[in-house]
Amino acid sequence: MSEPDLDPVIHAQARLKVVATLASLGAGDRISFPRLQKLLEMTAGNLSTHLRKLEEAGYVAMEKTFEGRSPATFIALTPRGRYAFESYTAALKSLLKGAQ
Incomplete structure (x- = not known):
């Protein structure tokens, strides 16, 4: 039996927190950058870096x-x-x- 593959784009701890937070919103809902930053307690630069990676993957x-x-x-x-x-x-x- 093979192990399931974990998506490396999501698997990074910070990106997992971002995606989990966004997934808790209703489909089609959105959140402001400052609100997401506050919820995740991340710096603007760190959050921007992870959002860029998720955007490149087509996830956000x-x-x-x-x-x-x-x-x-x-x-x-x-x-x-x-x-x-x-x-x-x-x-x-x-x-x-x-x-x-």
Whole structure:
């Protein structure tokens, strides 16, 4: 029996926290960058780096806009990202069951 593959894009601890947080939102919902940063207690630079990696994989979508005159960035989990997270959690559960 082969071990399930854990998606290396999601498997990094910080990216797993980002994706898990975004997955807790409803499908199609988004969160502002500052709110996500506060929830995850990450620096802006660290969060940006991990979001870029997730965006390159097609797992998150970032929308840059303005609220009045202030720039604002909103982040959402894409359908592909939601599927990847569900696959990741299923693989992790399978791996943990095999370890018993």
